[in-house]
Amino acid sequence: MGFRYLPMTESDKKAMLDSIGISSTEELFSDIPKEVRLNRELDLKKPVSEYELKKELTQLAGKNADLTAYSSFLGAGVYDHYIPSVVDHVISRQEFYTAYTPYQPEMTQGELQAMFEFQTMVSELTGMPVVNSSLYDGGTAVVEAMSLAHGQTRKSKVLISSTVHPEHRQLVQTAAKGQELEVVEIGHKDGLTDLNQLETELDENTAAVIVQYPNFFGQIEPLEDINKLIEQQKKTMFVVSSNPLSLGYLTPPSEFGADIVVGDTQVFGIPAQFGGPHCGYFATTKKNMRRVPGRFVGETVDENGERGFVLTLQTREQHIRREKATSNITSNQALNALASSAAMSALGKNGVKDMAKLNMQKARYTKQKFEELNIPVAFTGPFFNEIVVKLSKPVSVVNEHLFDKGFVGGYDLGSTYSELENHMLIATTEIRSKEEIDTFVKEVGDING
Amino acid sequence: MAKENFPLIFERSQEGRTSYNLPALDVPKVDLTEDLNDVYVRKVDAELPEVDELGLMRHYTGLSNRNYGILSGFYPLGSCTMKYNPVINEDVARLPGFSHIHPYQDTKTVQGALEVMYDLQVHLEEITGMHEISLQPAAGSQGEWTSLMMIKAFHDANGDHHRDEVIVPDSAHGTNPASASLAGYKTVEVKSNDKGLVDVEDLKRVVSDKTAALMLTNPNTLGLFETEIIEMAEIVHGVGGKLFYDGANLNAIMGYSRPGDMGFDAVHLNLHKTFTGPHGGGGPGSGPIGVSEELAPFLPKPVVREKDGVYDFDYDRPESIGMVKSYYGNFGIYLRAYTYIRTMGPKGLKNVSEYAVLNSNYLMRNLEEAYELPFTQHCKHEFVISGSKQKKKGVRTMDIAKRLMDMNIHPPTVYFPLIVEEALMIEPTETESKETLDQFIAAMLQISEETDENPDIVLEAPHKAVVGRLDETTAARKPVLRYQKEVE
16 A cells, blocks of 8 residues: 655665665665664554544544533633634645745745744734744743843842732743742732732842743732832843733733733634643833744845845844754644734724733633622622632542533632632633533532532 | 826725625714823814725725735745645635634633644654654744743753853854843854854854754755765754754654754744734744654643543643743644644655755756856755856846846745855755746746846836836945825
């Protein structure tokens, strides 16, 4: 049986061997020492026909409870949003999805322009003038922000709020070991960063203060007050990890003195897909531009004076700077940045605001329904689209009941915050209907007792 | 082709146009400013474009027409393995049961996803000959860094805190030294010899009890197999160092040889190269790592495990270096790689390497007269020629690259590796037919002739691109990184 991805025929093979002047392909591998040659066939599953493989994988997919069949109130960093149909049609263009990084600009103007547009859109939402063409995801973007702050300030202490996504904090801890940085976690009070502790820990050795806006509990951190503290240390950088959808309605972090704004554009056109790939963004000030990780697309002109786009400021990057590079990053998430661009273009100026507000309206309705059932809502400050409720039973028990009723329940905060046992983090996005919310809250109430 | 300005989406924007359609507000409307201090309510709208749906689709279709993919034509970009990206992969990755599942769902409700991850791990263990795999790293460079962090944790656990050097060949990709720096290591360079291989004598000189690891690509970035790998492994292991395998070039040796059998302690793979996850214009990629038994306790957590047919995440790994990527890595790319491996099977994957190497040698032998070939032994999946002969006639490698565009061929990787003057790094891959290879040979020979007879046609290329050569110097000196609306 031939392989449909391999065009080699026996006669081609013979002609090519003749042309090279050898009699078999084995000669091309004769330089591999026999001690390290594999003298048996790889022990892998035998090949499967296209029809059978598709059937098998469709069955495997069917073993998963997917969010198109279940009604989901799970967020915690990954959200179930409306994805305009245009998005998948745009990213399914082979010229986009099969291409490499646009190293040859004359042949890749489409990709380069699309990334330039992405940079502009994220700049508009965050209010920051300098945006790169994407990073792996929101979590690794937080790590890169820490590295930049360390590199720029030459200081080695990093303060990160415990209201930042728990996994992002873990990534920061892992990376800090390589760069020998001291990471101090600032506790939370009433669902917000504990400003007293922040003030105590903040000192002249602090490279960065990292907070999330809205934070992991959905609460809107008082960036204005936090910035006032940070301003007392001249060099310390203010890093804000931000859900870009929320910035359709909330004041952008740039207005509160942020030096670096990072986050994930998964909310715009990227399905949850079990946590990845998503799409990190990195936005900062002009002052930090030459230390930014990843790729930039810049506008320029060709020899005839016509506008064109190129990868630029590449002297920061590993392929030129090698061990002195500001980051080791090679790939970005270009295709997902394109998906987010298409989604942001579809929403446009009004849509992004309408969608943000719709999330806030629905989440407030969910909160009100819980309050009507006397299920306590843990934090009372302003919030975006997530709330925390305190249950009388373990979250896993409640979620099993909800699953039987067709719901994917919220996130078990007790799994990462020991002080928040039996607390459920609940996301309500614009696609949850009143009926779904009503039923969901009722079912939580039924099992909670 | 007309070289004309293609508008930005912002320049197509007209107030009042829209291409979104959100669900209506079906709950009682509340005043959002009631609980929110006015200072946190955005005052100036984000200036996103306002376009209708046809306008949007024409815009992005127009952009795609100004781009070049593997279905557009030959893409022999060295070290990038630009092979055909099977379309079934895209169908599988879009099944709702895979694309619309949340990472924090109860593992009982995502058994199919975990099974794919687990079985992919098992397949990659066998292909690489490594003891255990973690799929977590987001891309190759993160896989490199993760491996070094594990090696560091291993040395630390043994009390070897003084090991602070990582050895990297002078032909290595720039990510190697950059990853070493971020893991807290100093980089020490080992030279290549006149055959393009690591100079073993120089390796003996640079190793010491400070050596934490050697980072090696095999075949190396010149497409040449490091024939003295066994001795190199002994030298590094002899001083207590570890061997890291950069899997960028695995496409050359599948089924022929395995990094685990060569003595490597840690390996990273690029699922987006060897295993057909598409490159996406720069990403997303996926960079799983494989390790020896000795390094396995340090793998990032969680790791997928199986017991009695039930799959779960193992977080209980006390010596783990921690998490390196949120959730479980780039699951969407695992699906594509898994689909590909299951399509090819053991014989198919060996054929992949066989034909990748045959195609590459065929090109090399048919170009070695017209172009300088610095290293003459058989190559593996790619090879490097030099434009030094052409340079003497005033035509640079960059000019050759631009001239290829006129023939609807994507240029090879240029000016890398750094140790070859005017380098052209060519990787045809196994999915290209002899006819395509012959067209490429003809194109390269034509350019060589043009260099002699009509160099201007090469120097002024590309003639058929949508823009002429771009001013990269000004772009870097006065960076314009976003669109600014002109004030009327």
